[in-house]
Amino acid sequence: MESRQPGSPSPEQEALAHEQTRVSAMYARLDALREYTADQLAAAHLQDRSGYAALVERESRSYEQARRRARLGAVEEGLCFGRVDLATDTETIYIGRIGLRDAEHETILVDWRAPAARPFYAATPSDAAGLARRRHLRVRHRRVIGLDDEVFDPDGLTESDRHQLVGEAALLASLRRGRTGRMADIVATIQAEQDRVIRARLAGVLVVQGGPGTGKTVAALHRAAYLLYTHRHVLERRGVLVVGPNPAFLRYVGDVLPSLGETDVVMRTVGELFPGVEAREHDPHAVARVKGSPRMAELVRAAVLDRQRTPLEAFGDDELRVRTDAGVLTVPAETAAHVIATARGLRLPHNAARKYAVTTLLRELARAESVLLGRPAEEEDLPFIGERLWFVDAIRAAIDALWPPLTPERLLAELFSDTEALDRVGPRAGLSADERRALARAADAPWTVEDVPLLDEAADILGYDDSAERARERRRAAREAEEERYAQGVLEFTGADDPLLDARVLAERHRDTGPGLTTAERAGQDREWTYGHVIVDEAQELSPMAWRAVMRRVPTRSLTVVGDVAQTGSAAGARSWLDALEPFVGANLHVERLRVNYRTPAPIMTAAADVLRAAAPDEEAPESVREEGDPPRAVRLTGPLAESLPAVVAEELRAIGEGRVAVITADRDVAAAAAALPDAGRPYAGGPGRDALENPVVVVTATESKGLEFDSVVVVEPDHVWQQPRGANDLYVAVTRATRRLTVAHSRDLPGVLNRLA
Numbered sequence: 153m154e155s156r157q158p159g160s161p162s163p164e165q166e167a168l169a170h171e172q173t174r175v176s177a178m179y180a181r182l183d184a185l186r187e188y189t190a191d192q193l194a195a196a197h198l199q200d201r202s203g204y205a206a207l208v209e210r211e212s213r214s215y216e217q218a219r220r221r222a223r224l225g226a227v228e229e230g231l232c233f234g235r236v237d238l239a240t241d242t243e244t245i246y247i248g249r250i251g252l253r254d255a256e257h258e259t260i261l262v263d264w265r266a267p268a269a270r271p272f273y274a275a276t277p278s279d280a281a282g283l284a285r286r287r288h289l290r291v292r293h294r295r296v297i298g299l300d301d302e303v304f305d306p307d308g309l310t311e312s313d314r315h316q317l318v319g320e321a322a323l324l325a326s327l328r329r330g331r332t333g334r335m336a337d338i339v340a341t342i343q344a345e346q347d348r349v350i351r352a353r354l355a356g357v358l359v360v361q362g363g364p365g366t367g368k369t370v371a372a373l374h375r376a377a378y379l380l381y382t383h384r385h386v387l388e389r390r391g392v393l394v395v396g397p398n399p400a401f402l403r404y405v406g407d408v409l410p411s412l413g414e415t416d417v418v419m420r421t422v423g424e425l426f427p428g429v430e431a432r433e434h435d436p437h438a439v440a441r442v443k444g445s446p447r448m449a450e451l452v453r454a455a456v457l458d459r460q461r462t463p464l465e466a467f468g469d470d471e472l473r474v475r476t477d478a479g480v481l482t483v484p485a486e487t488a489a490h491v492i493a494t495a496r497g498l499r500l501p502h503n504a505a506r507k508y509a510v511t512t513l514l515r516e517l518a519r520a521e522s523v524l525l526g527r528p529a530e531e532e533d534l535p536f537i538g539e540r541l542w543f544v545d546a547i548r549a550a551i552d553a554l555w556p557p558l559t560p561e562r563l564l565a566e567l568f569s570d571t572e573a574l575d576r577v578g579p580r581a582g583l584s585a586d587e588r589r590a591l592a593r594a595a596d597a598p599w600t601v602e603d604v605p606l607l608d609e610a611a612d613i614l615g616y617d618d619s620a621e622r623a624r625e626r627r628r629a630a631r632e633a634e635e636e637r638y639a640q641g642v643l644e645f646t647g648a649d650d651p652l653l654d655a656r657v658l659a660e661r662h663r664d665t666g667p668g669l670t671t672a673e674r675a676g677q678d679r680e681w682t683y684g685h686v687i688v689d690e691a692q693e694l695s696p697m698a699w700r701a702v703m704r705r706v707p708t709r710s711l712t713v714v715g716d717v718a719q720t721g722s723a724a725g726a727r728s729w730l731d732a733l734e735p736f737v738g739a740n741l742h743v744e745r746l747r748v749n750y751r752t753p754a755p756i757m758t759a760a761a762d763v764l765r766a767a768a769p770d771e772e773a774p775e776s777v778r779e780e781g782d783p784p785r786a787v788r789l790t791g792p793l794a795e796s797l798p799a800v801v802a803e804e805l806r807a808i809g810e811g812r813v814a815v816i817t818a819d820r821d822v823a824a825a826a827a828a829l830p831d832a833g834r835p836y837a838g839g840p841g842r843d844a845l846e847n848p849v850v851v852v853t854a855t856e857s858k859g860l861e862f863d864s865v866v867v868v869e870p871d872h873v874w875q876q877p878r879g880a881n882d883l884y885v886a887v888t889r890a891t892r893r894l895t896v897a898h899s900r901d902l903p904g905v906l907n908r909l910a
């Protein structure tokens with residue numbers, strides 16, 4: 153063994169000092185860049201505003217500088233977290249949240265998404281990816297406080313030694329941290345199987361199937377950041393959409409992308425996909441099953457056809473008769489029926505075909521009027537007379553009865569609140585009497601999450617009356633083309649060769665939408681926006697109708713679909729990925745499986761695996777990365793929850809110290825549990841703006857707990873969860889939310905699948 157002089161630094165101290173020098177240089181460079189960006193931003197603001205060219209140039213500069221400043225601001229903590237030493241030469245590469253070059257343009261830090269950073273994530277003991285060593289740097293407030301090395305040079309290492317080295321220290325340290333109620337990024341510890349998911353190609357459908365805690369969500373979010381970095385030119389303009397299961401979940405994961413410096417992502421629940429409607433409540437299971445069925449597309453189509461009527465269908469009279477001041481105007485039966493049949497045959501959206509129906513019927517009514525008044529009119533005068541007749545209320549009402557202007561909201565509200573209409577239309581979509589009854593509701597009932605895909609479907613079939621808008625649109629397009637040509641000139645003139653900025657982006661940014669509106673904001677407000685890529689999380693919950701709404705937003709079918717068919721809780725959710733996606737993409741799926749559970753320690757996962765066998769016998773339980781942990785326990789509750797539950801929760805709070813406890817219940821018990829714990833957070837009761845998930849104690853139903861995690865979980869009355877419509881799946885979700893401790897608290901007998909805990 154080498155001897156050291158007393159007081160001289162140990163090899164580890166030397167290594168730390170060496171890395172500190174490098175890291176300090178990176179922060180110095182970061183500070184310099186921040187200062188430079190702030191100066192540039194100030195200069196851009198001071199620029200002369202007069203004239204279009206000056207305005208465009210100013211916009212271009214300040215937008216870009218503001219964006220750069222936001223990125224530089226987001227990377228303070230953990231700027232650099234890794235280093236690789238290549239086996240072939242002496243090169244070392246430092247990996248961080250962003251790439252940095254020093255004043256001489258030498259690379260001092262490589263962005264984690266760049267190809268050069270790949271070996272840091274891809275290297276495993278069996279495939280070193282060209283590395284001699286991988287080093288994790290632990291840096292807190294700009295100080296290097298620790299290093300973990302993995303040596304890939306196999307000489308001198310036994311097989312078991314090598315296995316122990318696989319990034320464990322850094323990974324386990326990060327997994328052991330108490331939960332904060334917000335998901336954090338994992339750039340420093342992405343594992344090889346996750347890296348494959350993150351860097352998969354942009355085109356096509358990637359399905360990521362994995363058990364609870366395998367990092368599907370976190371990998372999907374890193375994939376969004378990776379895609380935006382790698383394909384920025386395509387994706388910046390079209391944006392990326394992330395669809396998540398509920399607002400609390402989106403809030404829970406909402407920090408991850410900004411911490412990676414990415415803000416051009418739209419995050420929505422299915423209930424928010426239709427602009428103007430924000431649905432949060434779900435329909436009961438039986439109703440949700442009907443509304444999610446693909447037959448609903450037929451129903452919506454049939455409902456629209458049902459609103460396109462001949463006079464016989466609308467008034468029970470085969471002639472169209474309208475009483476006006478001049479007398480009764482009559483359109484003969486055959487003519488009226490022909491107009492409606494022709495309008496139907498146009499195969500245009502309902503509101504577009506309406507234009508034909510209205511003008512033609514007005515012309516026929518004008519003809520009837522001229523006959524009635526004994527003033528024969530020339531054929532070419534009829535449209536003008538028709539235009540005048542349009543202002544006669546009775547005429548407008550009669551035409552609306554034959555072919556009304558319809559919004560999606562009006563169509564569905566009128567259909568669902570009219571049992572006769574449901575009975576007329578339902579059978580055409582193959583709905584049974586029971587299913588039709590399930591759809592019936594009051595006209596003013598609030599929209600549910602399950603209604604949103606139906607509204608979207610209706611919008612697609614209805615189109616909207618857009619004649620005035622189209623004329624405006626034509627004028628605007630001409631103006632915009634002119635502005636774009638101008639912006640191109642400005643860019644060439646100013647030599648701003650930023651790949652993030654092209655003439656269209658620049659011109660768009662300058663237009664009436666105002667410079668503040670980002671791609672994400674514009675996309676979020678526009679129902680017909682199509683995205684460059686869509687990521688669907690907890691995708692097993694989507695019904696066939698919800699998939700139709702999602703697919704409409706990504707005609708290129710560039711999708712990442714993330715979920716676990718063993719956790720499906722919703723009535724019309726998926727039991728197999730192929731079944732769910734085949735109608736849209738055929739068998740063209742690339743499936744990646746994640747098999748390691750980073751959340752739940754092995755003792756809890758063993759109990760959960762018993763539940764999984766009932767929920768999805770074909771799925772394998774993921775293997776826990778943490779072997780050790782407190783064994784799950786069962787506690788008998790005596791008396792009402794208000795008396796028995798607080799003590800159990802207090803004990804858990806004591807046991808975990810810093811961290812969060814979740815009380816997870818069946819739907820029927822959630823109110824009683826929340827009442828028993830008045831200080832607990834109820835993330836779903838107070839709307840999305842509240843930070844209830846950050847409360848030390850949270851009360852949620854099993855369904856609401858999907859995608860979330862807590863240090864300690866108390867499942868109350870598991871038998872009630874078990875008895876829910878997809879109870880086995882719900883219970884599986886509930887028992888896999890804990891990172892450290894699991895308790896089942898019960899007064900009724902435990903369901904058999906939890907016998908291990910009895």
Ligand SMILES: Nc1ncnc2c1ncn2[C@@H]1O[C@H](COP(=O)(O)OP(=O)(O)OP(=O)(O)O)[C@@H](O)[C@H]1O
Pocket residue numbers: 323326327335336338341342343346362363364365366367368369370371716750751858859860861888
């Ligand atoms: N490579 C990693 N490094 C550090 N933490 C990780 C890593 N992978 C996953 N985790 C952590 O494991 C936990 C579970 O991840 P995540 O929520 O993404 O899993 P999931 O597969 O979506 O789970 P579920 O299906 O239960 O919702 C998170 O706290 C996440 O940060």
